Amino acid sequence: MKHVVKSMLLMMLCVLLLAGCGSSVTDKTANKAKLAAAATEFPNADLLVSADSVQQSLQAADLLIIDARSASAYAAGHVPGAINLQHSAFWTKGAGLKDTDTLAAQLGAAGITREQKIVIYDNTTASWGAAGRLFWMLEYLGSTNVHILDGGWDKWAADGRPTQSATVTRAAATFIPSVQSSLKSTSSKIASRLFDNDFAVIDTRTDEEFSGWQLYGETRGGHIPRAVNLPYAWYYNTDKSTIRYQQLKSMLESRGITPDKEVTAYCTAGIRSGYAYFLLRLMGYGKCSNYDASAWDWADNTSYPMEKATNYADAVYPAWVKALIDYHKPGSTSAAPPQYSYDRNHKYVIFETQWGSFEDMANGWADNSYLLGHIPGAIHSNSDVYENGYPRWFLLPDAELKTALGSMGITPDTTVVVYSDSNIFAARLWWILKYAGVTDVRFLNGGIQAWQAAGYPTETTINTPVATTYTGATKPALLATTSYVESVYNTTAKMVDVRAGSEYAGMISGYGYVVNKGRIPGAVWAYNADDSAGIYVDGDATLRSYEEVKSLWSGLGIDFGQETIFYCGSGYRSALAYLYAHLMGYTNIRNYSDGWEGWSTNYVKDDAYLASPSVPGSTDGWRQDPSGRPVATGGL
Template structure:
C-alpha cells in the first residue's frame, strides 16, 4: 500500500511538472511571437539603407509632404527643395480631402505610382507627421513592409541627389503667398487676383485672400470665339488692374482653371513674374490663413512697360495651328478635352454644335467633361506628378522634344496644361487659343471623328 501511494505521488508530481512545462511553453511561444508583430509595424530607415535600395524594383520611395515641397519649394526648414531623385508623391493632405469618390481616387493614385503592398515602401516627410498619416492609411490596406524617413537627413547631405521642376516657382504654396503679403514682396510691386467668370463673383464675396481683387475673365476674352482680346484691349486690361511687366502677379480661384487662363494671357502679354496658387483657394483656407470679405477695388496704372505681346509665341492662332498640323514630324497639336469630345461623341459645350477634332491632332487627355482636368490634377486639385504626365503623353508620341501646342474648346483647360508644361520645363510649347470652337466655325477646316487609327 505504501509503495502504491509512493508510485501515485511520483506520478502526480510528474504530471504536475508536465502541465507546468506546457504552460511555460505557451508563455515562451508567446514571447517569441512578439518580435513578429513588431516586424509588421512601421520601421525607420537610414540614409545609407535608403540609398542602397533606391533603385531596386521591390522598393518604392514616397514623398508624403504637400505637393509644393515635392515640386521644388524649400518648406518646413528643409535645406534643399524638391524630392529625393526617383521618389513618387503621395501627400498626406490627400487623405483629408472631402470628395465623394475619394477612396477610388486614392486607390488609383497608389496604382499609378507603383505603391503596392508587395513592395518595401519608404515614406518620408520633414515634420514627423505626414509619413505617419500615410503609413496608417497603408497599414489599413494591408501594407506590411513600411519604413519612415526624415528627409532633412537626405537634404543636408549635398551629394545625395534631389530633383525639382525647372520652373517650380510658377506654382506657389499658400505659405509663399502669406509671406508675400507679410513682407510686401520686399518692396517690389505685387498684385493678388481671384479669377472667375462674371461680375457677381460669389466665391470672392464669400471670402478671399487679403488684398485680393476680383478679375472677371470677360476682361481678357470675348465671344463668340472666346479668344483673348485684341492686344490694345489687353494692354487696357493691364492698366485697369495696375499690372506692369514688372509686377509679381498671383492668381487663384475656388476653381483654378480661370486663374490659369488669365496667367497664360499675362505671360503672353509680357508680365515677367506670373504665379498661380497651387490647389487654389482651398489650399489657402486649409492652411488656416486669414480670409478677407472686404470688396477690394482695382487700382489703375498708367504704363504697362512693354508692347503687347512681348511673348507672342506663347499663344498662337488658326494659321499657326495649321502650320503645326502640317509639320507631322516635329510638331503636335495636342487636344486637351475628354475622350468623348475628341472622338466626336459630344461637343462638350452647349454653345458649340459641331463635334470632332482638327484632323491630325492627338489626344492629350483631360477629364470626364469640360469642367475638370482630373488627368492632370491630384485629388486636392494640385498639379499632378510631372513624370506621370510625361508618361501618359509618351504613349501617343507627345514628347518634350517636339513643338507642342495645346488646345481645348475655348482655351481654359489647355491654358492650365500649358502652364503645367511650363512648370515642368518644356520649351517648345504654346496655346492654340481658338481651339475646337474656332476650328469648327469654318466648314473647310478638315475634321476627324472616332478613335484614331494606329
C-alpha cells in the first residue's frame, strides 16, 4: 500500500513538474516579439513592420524599440518601452561615421547588442530619414534583425496607439561589431564607378539642392554627376506610411535604378539617404550602400565634379519666399534669402496667376484658388491682362504690354515672384515678365501646393496692386513672332512642339476656337508639357529634375546646337519648356508665344460674319481664314 501511495505521489509530482515546464515554455513563447510585415509584396517585406504587430509585441523581452526623434519629442511621448537614440551622436560632419570602436562603445552603453531584434521609428518626413540612418548603421555594423516601423510616430500617434512619457534606459551591454564594408560608400568609391553603366547614384535631397542651392553650408552647390534625384519626401504616403511596392518600383526603374545595378544613395549628411538605403533593401536590391559623408564631403573635394543648373536661382522654393516676406517686414531683422542682394526697402511683388478676374472666380467661371487661399500679400494676376483676349489670346503689343505691367504695379527693378497651382500659368507669366525686361523674376517651384506642403500659412485677403509706370525695354531675342518663325523654321531653327501627341499629329486642334489641325513642318515632338501629362512636372507639382528633361530632349535630338524655338497652342506650355531651357543655361532659345494658333490661322474681324458664317471658327465677330502657311500631319 505504501508503494502504491508513493507511486501516486511521484506521478502527481511529475504531472505538476511537467505542467510547470509547459507553462514556462508557453510563457517564453508568448514573451517573444511576433513582428509582421506592413506590406507583404516587398521582396524583403519583413524589414518594414506593421504597427499592429509592434503594439502586440510591446511586452516582448527580445524586442528593442528605438525612437530616433529629438530628445524633446521623445520626452513629450513615445512608444512604450522605446529608448531614445539620435543618429547625430554617431557621426562627424563631412567625415561620416565615427570609428568602429567608438560606435560599439556607444551602442553598448545604450544597452544594444548586435544580436537583438530591433524596431526603429522616427517622425518620418520631419526626421529627414533618422530611422533609416540608424537602420543602415546597425546593418553596417553587422546587425541582422533590424526593422523600421511603418508610418513612424506620425501614424502611431494619429491612430491613437499607446504612448508613455517616462524615459526608458537599458542596462549596458556589449556590442561586438561585424563590419559589412560594402554597405558604406565613399567619395573615392563613387568617383571610381561613377561612369560605369552598372552603377547608379540616388540624390535624396530636394529639387532646389539638386539644382544648385546651397542650403546647409555645402562648399559647392549642385549634385554628383549622373545622380538621379529622388527627393526624400516622395517616399511616404499622405498618412506617412511608406509608399508601396509598385509605386516604388516605378519610381526607381523608370529612372534607371534597377536591381541589377550597384546603387548608392547620398544627401547632405547621409541621413535622408539612409532611408533610401532601407528602401533599396526592402526592394531586394543586392548591392546597395549609403554614402554617409555625402555632399558635405564630396563638395569639399574640388577634384570631384559637381553639376548644377546654370540659372538655378530663378526657380525658388517655399522657404526662400517665406524669407523674402520676413526680410521685408517693417522693423525686420531677418536675414535676406540666399541669392538676393537687395536691401529691405527694395520693392518686391508676389503674383498668384490664373485666368479670370475676381468676378469670374466668384461666379464660377474661373479658377478660384486665390480666393480660397494664397501666399500672404500675394496679388492675383489675371492672364487676360497681358493678352488680346478671346479668341486669339496673343501677347499684347509691346506698348500695351508695358501699360499692363504698370497697372499691376511692376517696375523694371521690381523683384517679382510668380506662382500658381498650374506650372504652365506661372511659367507663362514668368516668361512674359522676362520678355518685358523685368530684371529679377523668380518662379516658385511647386506653386501653392509646395507652399502649403511646407506648412506655411495662407490668407484670403484680396490684395490689389498700386499702379505705376513701366519703363523697361523688351527683349526681342526671347520672342519668336509668326513672321520670325516663317523665316527660320525650315532653315536655321529647331522647332520644338510641346502640345499633346494628338495635336502634333493633326488629329485635333486642341482648342474649340481653333479650326486648323497639324504642326509646323519639321517640328520635333517633345511630349505634352501640360501639368496633367506628368512629363515635365512631378507628382508633387514641382518641376521634374532638369537633368531628366535634358536627357529626354537629348534623346529626341534637341541639342541646342542651333536656335531652338518652343511652341504649343498659345504660349503657355511652351513657356514651361522655355523655363527649363533657361534654367539649364541655354541662350539661343525663344518662345513662339502665338504658337499653333498664330501659325495655322489668320484672325479677321468681321461683324457681319456672325450672321451667316461660312467657315467654322470662333464667335464674337472673329473668323479664321486659312493662313496659307505649310502644315504637316500624322506620325509622332
